[in-house]
Amino acid sequence: MKGRWTGRLVLCLAILMVVSLAGVAVAREKVTFWTSHSGTPDRQALELICQRFNESQDKYEVEMTIVPGSETDIAKLMTAVAAGTGPDVYLIDRFTTAQRAVAGALTDLTPFIERAGWRPQDDFLEFAIEESTWSGKIYSLPFDTDTRGLYYRKADFRDAGLDPEAPPATIDELEQVMAKLTKRISERRFERIGLIPWLGQGWHYTWGWAFGGEFYDYDARKLTVNEPRIVESFAWQQKIAEEYGIAAIQGFASAFGSEAQDPFISGKISMIVDGDWKIAGLERFGPDVEYGVGRIPVKAGVGPTTWAGGWAMAVPRGSKNPEGGFEFARFATGPVGQEIYTRDTAHLPTLKAMLERKDLFEDSYHEVFLDMLPFARSRPALPVGALLWDELTSARDYVINGDKTPQQALDDVVSRVQPELDKNF
Amino acid sequence: MKWTKQEIRTILTGLAFASPWLVGFAIFTVYPILASLYYSLTEFTGLDVTAFVGFGNYIDMITKDELFHKSLYNTLYYLVLAVPLGFVVAMALALALNLKIKEISFYRTCVYIPNIVPAFASSFIWLWLLNSEYGLVNLLLEQVGIWGPAWVSDPKWAKFSIVLMAQWGAGGSAMIFLASLQDVPRSLYEVADLDGATSWVKFRYITLPMISPVILFHVIMALFGAFQVFTPAYIMTAGGPANSTLFYVLYLYRNAFNYGKMGYASAMAWLLFILALITTLIVMKTSARFVYYQGEER
Numbered sequence: 001m002k003g004r005w006t007g008r009l010v011l012c013l014a015i016l017m018v019v020s021l022a023g024v025a026v027a028r029e030k031v032t033f034w035t036s037h038s039g040t041p042d043r044q045a046l047e048l049i050c051q052r053f054n055e056s057q058d059k060y061e062v063e064m065t066i067v068p069g070s071e072t073d074i075a076k077l078m079t080a081v082a083a084g085t086g087p088d089v090y091l092i093d094r095f096t097t098a099q100r101a102v103a104g105a106l107t108d109l110t111p112f113i114e115r116a117g118w119r120p121q122d123d124f125l126e127f128a129i130e131e132s133t134w135s136g137k138i139y140s141l142p143f144d145t146d147t148r149g150l151y152y153r154k155a156d157f158r159d160a161g162l163d164p165e166a167p168p169a170t171i172d173e174l175e176q177v178m179a180k181l182t183k184r185i186s187e188r189r190f191e192r193i194g195l196i197p198w199l200g201q202g203w204h205y206t207w208g209w210a211f212g213g214e215f216y217d218y219d220a221r222k223l224t225v226n227e228p229r230i231v232e233s234f235a236w237q238q239k240i241a242e243e244y245g246i247a248a249i250q251g252f253a254s255a256f257g258s259e260a261q262d263p264f265i266s267g268k269i270s271m272i273v274d275g276d277w278k279i280a281g282l283e284r285f286g287p288d289v290e291y292g293v294g295r296i297p298v299k300a301g302v303g304p305t306t307w308a309g310g311w312a313m314a315v316p317r318g319s320k321n322p323e324g325g326f327e328f329a330r331f332a333t334g335p336v337g338q339e340i341y342t343r344d345t346a347h348l349p350t351l352k353a354m355l356e357r358k359d360l361f362e363d364s365y366h367e368v369f370l371d372m373l374p375f376a377r378s379r380p381a382l383p384v385g386a387l388l389w390d391e392l393t394s395a396r397d398y399v400i401n402g403d404k405t406p407q408q409a410l411d412d413v414v415s416r417v418q419p420e421l422d423k424n425f
Numbered sequence: 426m427k428w429t430k431q432e433i434r435t436i437l438t439g440l441a442f443a444s445p446w447l448v449g450f451a452i453f454t455v456y457p458i459l460a461s462l463y464y465s466l467t468e469f470t471g472l473d474v475t476a477f478v479g480f481g482n483y484i485d486m487i488t489k490d491e492l493f494h495k496s497l498y499n500t501l502y503y504l505v506l507a508v509p510l511g512f513v514v515a516m517a518l519a520l521a522l523n524l525k526i527k528e529i530s531f532y533r534t535c536v537y538i539p540n541i542v543p544a545f546a547s548s549f550i551w552l553w554l555l556n557s558e559y560g561l562v563n564l565l566l567e568q569v570g571i572w573g574p575a576w577v578s579d580p581k582w583a584k585f586s587i588v589l590m591a592q593w594g595a596g597g598s599a600m601i602f603l604a605s606l607q608d609v610p611r612s613l614y615e616v617a618d619l620d621g622a623t624s625w626v627k628f629r630y631i632t633l634p635m636i637s638p639v640i641l642f643h644v645i646m647a648l649f650g651a652f653q654v655f656t657p658a659y660i661m662t663a664g665g666p667a668n669s670t671l672f673y674v675l676y677l678y679r680n681a682f683n684y685g686k687m688g689y690a691s692a693m694a695w696l697l698f699i700l701a702l703i704t705t706l707i708v709m710k711t712s713a714r715f716v717y718y719q720g721e722e723r
Contacts, residue, residue: 075681075682078471079471082471082472099685103470103472103473104470105470105471105472247579250557250578250666251557251575251578251579254576254577255556255557255558386683386684387683393665394492394667394668397580397666397668401666401667403667416491416492423468
């Protein structure tokens with residue numbers, strides 16, 4: 001009786017061992033992928049890319065997790081990396097690559113790239129791979145990008161006696177159009193404002209470049225945000241704030257919401273500088289709005305300009321499977337991944353080979369944005385990118401509220417950020 | 426004095442039973458505190474220590490960092506307004522809830538309910554209440570002919586809006602005050618009534634002294650809370666407009682997690698600790714004159 005039980009036990013153990021060994025043989029190496037993109041349709045597109053990756057090969061298996069975070073806030077990643085529990089791939093805001101690399105949060109991808117005998121510079125748009133590079137080493141692979149243009153409501157243009165097919169091209173024209181489009185209820189209340197320059201994507205960089213400014217001198221390693229042309233772009237915003245009354249604008253703007261309450265959709269503003277992703281929002285929440293898209297107005301004599309941002313796939317430090325992480329990053333940023341993401345989310349691709357793929361977009365507006373990519377600018381790839389961004393934003397706030405002169409505000413940015421930058425050389 | 430074997434055993438047994446807590450306290454509280462003290466003397470990205478700078482972080486902060494000064498000013502502004510206001514509101518609520526009426530427990534529940542709402546959610550609610558065009562607050566003000574300001578988007582009003590918003594949570598303190606109000610012996614009031622004391626005199630010379638230890642507790646907790654004010658600014662204003670709601674802890678958080686300056690952030694944390702410590706000591710020292718403990722001779 002006792003012998004039979006022992007026999008059974010041995011048999012059970014033997015079966016268990018065989019089963020688990022077989023499991024090991026077919027199990028693929030896990031690759032963990034974290035992203036803070038939790039919204040529709042970005043999340044679904046990323047999930048589809050993971051699925052295609054898993055179908056495409058038998059060595060690795062990627063698993064995607066949504067984590068809290070934003071463009072510049074990657075607290076979750078930093079704490080996980082410090083604790084040794086970070087992922088193998090993380091989707092980061094590309095312009096922060098240099099900063100995260102210097103902080104020691106990312107794995108240098110150059111050895112993987114060399115082993116693969118690959119030259120990413122041949123495949124990706126120049127500005128995108130530049131953003132992914134810090135002191136000659138590549139720390140992330142460019143994923144999507146986007147550009148910014150001037151959206152305008154055609155009905156408002158007609159209403160104000162303007163040509164709805166001719167959006168303003170220069171700053172002077174823009175000012176005239178703004179005045180014609182703006183309607184007041186009383187001295188301190190608006191019914192409609194032509195354009196609030198700093199709304200949407202009307203950032204410091206946007207107007208700085210539109211005035212022909214340069215934010216950084218790569219050779220001298222000096223920030224040049226206080227140079228005359230950028231000062232002029234700030235002064236122009238200050239002038240608008242004074243003319244229209246900053247308190248009145250703020251009061252008016254505090255009622256702006258998103259989605260169906262978007263001020264452009266509800267007709268509270270006639271023009272806005274915004275990115276290509278706004279097309280999807282307009283289609284969904286304002287399908288009846290008749291609008292056009294033009295380039296960002298520039299100061300007379302300055303060439304066409306826009307700026308491009310976007311995200312990138314990076315392999316965090318301490319990854320347990322950096323080879324697998326690199327493999328997935330390359331797949332996601334390659335033709336298959338970028339085609340899915342471009343088609344499903346209507347962001348723009350960073351692969352040169354895909355610039356002509358207008359068939360990926362259902363609407364006619366995206367062409368305008370795709371055509372801007374050749375002259376698109378990107379934020380300087382610096383380890384102080386996030387700090388510089390916040391400081392420029394504060395400076396802009398000080399200026400439009402009349403707390404500092406443009407020159408003073410921008411001088412202050414340099415004196416705060418330059419010493420931080422110098423620590424890296 | 427020498428401990429007997431029995432006593433030593435008792436102590437060891439006690440420590441053994443307390444050890445889960447002791448170990449947790451050492452690992453999760455003592456170690457991080459000491460580690461942050463070390464990091465505050467370095468340049469630390471959160472992952473690597475890149476340089477040892479001694480008191481450099483502290484010196485930079487105090488002598489050079491304009492934004493640090495601004496964030497400290499914002500926090501002190503908040504503290505100076507929010508702590509006294511919070512006391513007055515909570516006390517007024519507690520006195521009202523101490524009335525002898527039938528449906529009082531219903532009101533008590535109502536007053537406490539806002540405390541159950543997470544700060545994150547209530548910040549969003551207030552963002553809408555304070556909206557300058559469609560907000561309920563300005564709508565009510567308009568009824569009485571006042572043109573309300575752009576509460577959270579005007580740099581002159583944003584900090585004050587957050588002070589006002591904090592009163593939403595006064596119900597928690599009101600409950601503590603209420604409990605202590607009900608602890609005051611009835612007999613004292615009866616004696617005062619016999620002497621013909623007015624309500625104010627009874628409040629000033631009986632109620633306030635009797636509940637003064639609870640008031641001291643409230644003031645110290647409120648000071649700590651005010652030094653650490655973070656959530657509403659993080660959610661509602663992101664520190665803006667024009668850095669007018671960039672509170673100390675929000676700036677600390679940005680340095681730590683957005684700019685990769687964990688060493689600097691650690692130094693800020695220590696300075697805040699020292700500030701809070703000094704403030705508390707001052708309050709404790711001066712409180713001896715105002716606080717009455719039952720049974721104490723005067």
